[in-house]
Structures are given as structure tokens and as C-alpha cells.
Amino acid sequence: MLAPLRIAVRPMRPVAAALGSRILRFNSTVAQANSLNPSAVPFKFSDSVTVRYTREHEWLASHPDGTAFVGITKYAADALGDATFVEVPEVGDSVQVGDSIGSVESVKSASEIYTPVDGEILEANDELTSNPALINSDPLGEGWIAKLKVTDPDQLLDAELFDIDAYVKFLQEES
Amino acid sequence: MMMRSCRRYSTGVEALIKTPLYSLHVEHGATLVPYAGFAMPVLYKGQSHIESHNWTRSKVGIFDVSHMLQHRVKGNSAAEFLQKITPSDLKALEPFTSTLSVLLNDQGGVIDDCIITKHDENEFYIVTNAGCRDKDTAFIKEEISQFGNASHENFEGTLLAIQGPQAAETLQKFTKLDLTKLYFGNSAFAKLEGFTNDAIHIARSGYTGEDGFELSIPVDHEGLEFTKALLELEQIKPIGLAARDSLRLEAGMCLYGHELNEQTTPVESSLNWLIAKSRRTPETAGFNGSDRILSQIQNPKSVSFKRVGIQSKGPSPREGNKIYSYEEPDKQIGVVCSGSPSPTLGGNVGQAFIHKPHQKSGTKILIEIRNKKREAHVAKLPFVAPKFYKPE
Numbered sequence: 001m002l003a004p005l006r007i008a009v010r011p012m013r014p015v016a017a018a019l020g021s022r023i024l025r026f027n028s029t030v031a032q033a034n035s036l037n038p039s040a041v042p043f044k045f046s047d048s049v050t051v052r053y054t055r056e057h058e059w060l061a062s063h064p065d066g067t068a069f070v071g072i073t074k075y076a077a078d079a080l081g082d083a084t085f086v087e088v089p090e091v092g093d094s095v096q097v098g099d100s101i102g103s104v105e106s107v108k109s110a111s112e113i114y115t116p117v118d119g120e121i122l123e124a125n126d127e128l129t130s131n132p133a134l135i136n137s138d139p140l141g142e143g144w145i146a147k148l149k150v151t152d153p154d155q156l157l158d159a160e161l162f163d164i165d166a167y168v169k170f171l172q173e174e175s
Numbered sequence: 176m177m178m179r180s181c182r183r184y185s186t187g188v189e190a191l192i193k194t195p196l197y198s199l200h201v202e203h204g205a206t207l208v209p210y211a212g213f214a215m216p217v218l219y220k221g222q223s224h225i226e227s228h229n230w231t232r233s234k235v236g237i238f239d240v241s242h243m244l245q246h247r248v249k250g251n252s253a254a255e256f257l258q259k260i261t262p263s264d265l266k267a268l269e270p271f272t273s274t275l276s277v278l279l280n281d282q283g284g285v286i287d288d289c290i291i292t293k294h295d296e297n298e299f300y301i302v303t304n305a306g307c308r309d310k311d312t313a314f315i316k317e318e319i320s321q322f323g324n325a326s327h328e329n330f331e332g333t334l335l336a337i338q339g340p341q342a343a344e345t346l347q348k349f350t351k352l353d354l355t356k357l358y359f360g361n362s363a364f365a366k367l368e369g370f371t372n373d374a375i376h377i378a379r380s381g382y383t384g385e386d387g388f389e390l391s392i393p394v395d396h397e398g399l400e401f402t403k404a405l406l407e408l409e410q411i412k413p414i415g416l417a418a419r420d421s422l423r424l425e426a427g428m429c430l431y432g433h434e435l436n437e438q439t440t441p442v443e444s445s446l447n448w449l450i451a452k453s454r455r456t457p458e459t460a461g462f463n464g465s466d467r468i469l470s471q472i473q474n475p476k477s478v479s480f481k482r483v484g485i486q487s488k489g490p491s492p493r494e495g496n497k498i499y500s501y502e503e504p505d506k507q508i509g510v511v512c513s514g515s516p517s518p519t520l521g522g523n524v525g526q527a528f529i530h531k532p533h534q535k536s537g538t539k540i541l542i543e544i545r546n547k548k549r550e551a552h553v554a555k556l557p558f559v560a561p562k563f564y565k566p567e
Contacts, residue, residue, distance in 0.1 A: 081218070081417075082225045084516035087490055087545070103545060105491055107224045107516050108217075108417050112545070 030168050033074040036061055037141025042069035052116065052156065053167035059140060060116045062156055067122065070115060071144040072104060072135065075171055081106045083135040088124035089146050095119055097155065101146050104135055117155045119148035194241035195333045195395040196402055203406070203413050211305035213242040216415040228418040228518040231383055232559075235339035236414035237405055241398075242305035243334055245391060246315070249298045250325040257291065257299060260318050262441065262462045264451035268293045271362050273378055277441050277449055278303070278314060283464025283471075284437040285444065287311050288429060292362050292378060300376065302334070302389075304431045333398025338387035338422075340562065341410050346388055349401070352377065359386075359563035367392070370401040382419065384426025384561045421515050424524055427484060427557030433494060433512045434482050434526050440464065442471040443528070445482040445556075480509065480530045484558060485540070487551035491516050491523040492542045498527055501539035504548055508533045511542065517558060523551075524558045 036043040036051055036059075043049055046063040053059050057076035062068040077083070089101040100112045101121070125144050128134055134143040150156065162170055191207075191214040200207060204220025216239065218224060230236055248257060254265045261276040268274060273292040277285045287307040292300040303311045312329065319327050337346055343354050352365035357379050364374035371392060381387035392398035405411050420430070429435050434444055441449050450468060454460050460469055471478045485492060492514035500506040514525025533540060536555045541548040 082223045084225075085490055100545065103490065105516065107228070107421050107518060110491065110493060110545075 026172075027168050030075070030171060031164050034059070034167060034171075035140065035164060037138055040138065040141030040144070042071070042141065042144045045069070050156065052161035052163065053170075054114070054116045054161060055170065056114055058113060058116055060156075060161070061144075062117075062150060066150045066153060068117065068119065068148055068150050069144045070101065070113070070146045070148065072113060072139050073167070074139050076111075077104075077136050077139040077143070080104060080109070080111060080135075083132040086128040086132045086135055086145070088126065088128055089121045091121050091124060093121045095121065095148070104132075113145055115146070115148070116158075116161060117148075118151045120151065121146055121148050123147040192242075194239055195398045196239045196241060196335075199399065199402055199406065199413070200239065205413070205415060208416070210416060211242055211308065213305060215239070215242060216413065217417045218415045219413050222412060224417045224421070225518045227412065227414045228421050230412050231339050231385060231414055231418060231422055232519060233340065234410045234412070235337060235341045235345050235408075236383070236418070237402065237411055238336040238338065238414050238419055239334075239402075240336050240389070241332065241334045244303045244305065244308050244311060245330050245332070245334065246301040246303065246327060247298070247330065248301060248319075248325060248327050250322075251297055252322040252324040253297050253299055253326075256319055256322040256325040258454070259322075259462055260315070261289075261291070262450040262454055262460075262465070262468065263291060264453045265291065265293060265299065266296075267451070267453060270295060273360050273362060273380060275446075275449060277435070277446070278311065279441075279463040279468075280314075280437055281463050282438075283440040283467040285431075285435045285439060285441060286314055286437060288431055288435055290378075290380065292376075300391075307431060330393065332391060332393040333395065333402065335390045335392065335398065335402060336381055336383075336387060337390065337405070338381045338383045338385045338414075340386060342385070342387040343564065345405070345408060345410060346377075349404075350377070354379075357564075359565050367397075367401050370404065371397045379564060382426075382428060383422035384428070384557060384559050385422075386562050386564045420513075421518060424513055424515055424526070425517055425519055425557065425559040426561060427526070429482075429526075430513060439528070440468050440471060442468055442478055443481050447472060480528045481534060482512065482526055483529050483534050484536075484554040484556040485511070485514070485525045485527050485529075485542070485551050486554040486558070487523045487525075487542065487549065489523075489549055490544045492525045492527070492544060492551065497543045498529060498551075499541040499543065499548055500533065501541055501550070504541055508540065519559050524554070526556070529553065 042061040050062050057073045085105040087103045095115045096118045101115045102113045200216045205216035206218045207214045208217045263276045276291050278287045287303050289303045347354050349367045350365045359379050362378035366374050376391040378389045492511045496511040498509035500508050509529035512526045517524040538553040542551045
């Protein structure tokens with residue numbers, strides 16, 4: 001089966017193109033791996049999704065009605081290894097930027113997940129409780145962690161939040 | 176999310192000491208991390224942590240433990256010296272047998288744990304932890320200066336652990352030594368046919384709870400070539416530090432700095448068996464900290480906390496998590512030493528220091544993880560029964 005096309009793989013900017021085809025290939029592979037799965041709810045929730053990334057490797061998929069989904073990136077899921085347990089937030093909780101909304105555990109470590117925006121938890125992905133491996137197999141799709149109501153849409157414009165190109169560049173600088 | 180593990184590990188590997196097997200780690204796609212000043216593999220490409228853990232329990236895993244420190248102690252006073260710094264009965268130990276032991280400070284706290292192998296009445300081979308290299312050598316140097324007829328030297332080389340149910344049949348292909356007669360805790364010198372010029376030290380031991388061996392190969396290129404040959408075998412995979420920790424935890428074994436430290440006696444770490452029965456009177460003891468240790472053995476009621484096993488479901492207990500009484504949730508009764516999900520059993524396993532009277536297996540406890548108190552219980556150690564090769 002052909003892999004579904006993933007969104008947000010924008011054309012490379014000239015400056016990146018100048019770095020040679022190897023980096024280009026690296027960039028587009030990494031960008032694709034860290035883009036939303038178009039057949040899962042975080043993407044399909046509306047017909048206009050905006051995806052942003054944090055330095056801590058969370059993604060935020062926001063929709064025009066103020067609903068947003070939060071999860072961790074493919075890069076983060078790979079670095080963690082087999083997820084053995086995922087703790088999801090409680091519905092109804094009010095959270096502020098930087099608050100922990102859950103955790104992903106592997107055998108060797110536990111990592112907190114922080115919300116990139118203020119909001120109210122509308123839903124938690126309880127599927128992860130019984131099937132933590134979703135975090136590894138589909139971190140940007142069925143492995144979403146929380147669905148929230150964004151209380152301050154201006155925060156989505158925060159310069160600290162990356163688009164996919166900036167996130168890929170950030171990953172390159174990190175490694 | 177905080178990516179502690181990968182960030183900390185991503186820099187500085189170049190400045191680290193490389194073991195003789197370094198090039199093999201690189202070749203097998205190891206994620207190398209700084210560990211006690213060495214570049215050590217934590218995972219290898221193509222195997223997740225859980226897969227490498229399960230591989231060792233079902234086939235054979237090999238572990239580069241060359242970063243650990245090897246010692247030779249010789250001389251007419253060698254045993255006497257070692258019996259001052261450890262509570263073991265080394266005079267009674269048979270030649271070519273090993274024992275787990277502890278280096279003790281004057282208060283009976285543990286400077287390091289170690290394996291001592293007797294080669295002769297006057298010659299002992301010791302392996303200590305990589306993380307304690309500097310303090311161990313300083314301590315030994317200081318202590319041995321009081322003994323006229325004992326010498327100490329360190330040596331390096333390849334130290335390779337071969338662990339798993341197929342370890343013996345695999346190693347047997349490389350040596351004429353009859354491994355069916357080498358039991359857990361025994362060792363021998365034998366050649367690795369086609370790989371070593373001289374006989375090397377083969378000890379039946381390990382840190383996973385599986386049957387297995389630890390090989391000390393002093394010539395670097397011989398160690399490298401032998402390990403390379405092992406890795407060509409289908410049943411063998413290289414295993415990193417990640418699985419090494421989860422394997423030893425399931426086997427209920429202590430890790431220095433977690434279950435053992437300089438403030439805690441072996442009795443508090445539930446290692447009473449390390450204090451030789453023959454050395455439990457004031458006349459026969461004579462080891463560092465023996466007053467305190469013997470008094471704890473004789474008055475168990477005076478020992479306020481000890482190491483126990485813990486088990487839980489849900490988020491895993493981790494080092495430093497506080498433990499509270501199930502009946503009085505505001506009362507702290509202990510602290511977690513190590514914990515992780517158990518690939519073999521499911522759920523989580525761990526070890527903790529817990530106060531009386533909460534030490535009995537089955538006792539319900541609460542462990543504070545990410546600001547929430549979660550139910551767990553005290554459990555018997557080890558979690559996974561050891562498969563050591565012992566005489567019938």
C-alpha cells in the first residue's frame with residue numbers, strides 16, 4: 001500500500017537547497033515523519049488544521065473553532081523507545097502553558113508532556129492507557145495525548161512555537 | 176516533554192575513554208553515552224530496549240563491561256588485608272571460586288560492591304564498578320599501606336559478559352575447558368581456541384540472573400577479534416546498558432549508588448549473607464565498621480530500614496520517589512532506590528529502602544510519582560528467579 005501523503009511538507013527554501021541534496025533528502029524525510037497523520041482525528045477534526053511544534057518535542061494541532069490536539073513528535077517517540085505507559089490528563093482540568101498534562105514512560109525513563117498553550121482539557125486519549133505502543137507507531141495520529149479548548153488563541157502565534165520547517169531545522173541543530 | 180536522556184547523551188562522547196570494543200559498538204550502530212568517563216553503548220540499532228532485554232532472557236546477549244576496574248591483590252597478607260576492608264571469609268573461600276563482597280568504610284557503609292575471586296591463598300582477582308574507579312583505588316591504596324606484605328595493581332583489557340540460556344553452549348565452541356563442570360561462582364583459566372595465545376580468565380557469573388560468563392581478555396586485539404566472532408553467530412546480540420539495568424533489577428541485584436552507598440550498611444541493604452558466618456564475633460570480625468554491622472545483625476530490631484522489592488502497575492516508580500504509608504498517606508516510610516517497567520513480568524518492579532513495620536511482602540504502600548500517590552506493594556526479591564548453573 002502506498003503511504004498516505006502527509007501534510008505540511010513545504011517546498012524547500014533556496015537556502016536549504018544550497019546545502020546539497022543529502023540535507024534536502026534528510027529534511028524532507030524528517031519533515032514527513034514529524035507531520036500529522038492525515039487519516040487520524042487530530043488532522044481530520046476540521047478542514048483547516050495548523051500544526052506547531054515546541055522545543056520540548058510536543059506538537060499542537062489547532063483548528064478554527066479553538067479545539068487543539070497535543071502529542072509528541074516522531075523524533076521524541078523514537079528517542080524514548082518502546083513506550084510502556086502513558087499517563088493522560090483529566091478531562092475538565094484547566095492548564096497553563098508549561099503545565100504537565102501527562103507523561104510517556106519507557107523502560108529507562110519517564111518524560112513529562114507539557115501543554116504549549118493555555119486551555120481546558122476536553123478529552124484525553126484513553127486508548128493510550130491500554131495501548132501505549134500507539135505513541136511509537138503513530139505519535140502524530142492515533143497516539144495523540146490530549147484534546148483541549150484553547151483559551152488564548154494569540155498564544156498560537158508565539159514565536160517560540162515552530163512550524164515544520166523551523167522544527168526540522170531545530171532538530172538538525174540539536175543533533 | 177523533557178528529553179533528558181537523548182540530550183545529555185548527545186554531546187561529549189569524543190572526549191571519553193574508549194573500551195577495546197569501541198569500534199564494534201560503532202559498527203553495530205550503538206547509541207553511545209558517557210558513563211563513568213567511558214563511551215558506553217546504551218542501545219544498538221535494530222533492537223529496542225525491551226527486545227534486547229528479552230533477547231538476553233531467551234538467547235544470548237553480550238555486554239561490554241570493560242569499563243569496570245580489574246584488580247590483582249597479592250602477597251602473604253593479601254587475604255588479611257581484604258578481610259579488613261570486606262566482611263567476606265576469604266581464607267575459607269576455595270581457590271577459583273568467587274564471591275560478591277563490599278568494600279566497607281569505618282562506619283560500615285559501602286564504598287563499592289565487588290566480585291572477589293581467589294586464585295591462590297595469596298592471590299586474589301577483584302572487579303569493581305566503573306563509577307567508583309578513583310575512590311576505590313584511593314581507598315585501597317590507603318588501606319593497603321598498613322599491610323607490609325600485600326601488593327595491589329590494576330589492569331585493563333576487554334571484560335566481556337556473555338549472558339543467557341544459550342551462553343554455555345555458545346562459549347563451549349571456543350574453549351576446551353569443560354563448561355559442564357564450571358558452576359556458578361567458579362572460574363578457570365583457559366584459552367579461547369584460535370583467538371587467544373594465553374589462557375584467559377573465565378568466570379561463571381553475571382548480572383542478569385541468567386546463566387553466563389565473564390571473560391577477562393587482557394590483549395586488546397584478541398578481545399576485539401573474539402567478540403567480533405561471537406557477533407557473527409545468529410543467537411548472539413550485543414546488549415547495552417539500558418537492558419543491563421532492567422535485567423539486574425528483575426534479578427533483584429543491587430546497583431551501586433542506588434541500593435548501596437557510603438551511608439548505608441550491607442545489613443540495611445539486605446545483604447546480610449555477605450557478612451561471613453565465621454566473622455560475626457568481635458574476635459573474628461575485624462573488618463571496617465564491624466561494630467555497627469555486628470550490632471545490627473545481633474539486634475535486628477535496631478535496623479530501622481532495609482532494602483525490599485516493590486511492585487506496581489501504572490507509572491513506574493523511579494529513583495528518589497517518596498514512599499508513604501497506605502494507612503496514613505501523610506507519613507513517609509521510605510524512598511525508591513531503582514524502579515522500572517519489567518519487560519519479563521509486565522507491570523513495574525523496583526527496590527526501595529523502607530522503614531519498619533512496612534517491610535513484609537504484600538504490604539500495601541503509596542509511592543509519590545509526579546505529585547500523586549499511587550498504590551504499590553512490597554514484594555519478594557528477586558522478581559525473576561535466577562537461572563544460575565549449579566550442581567544438582
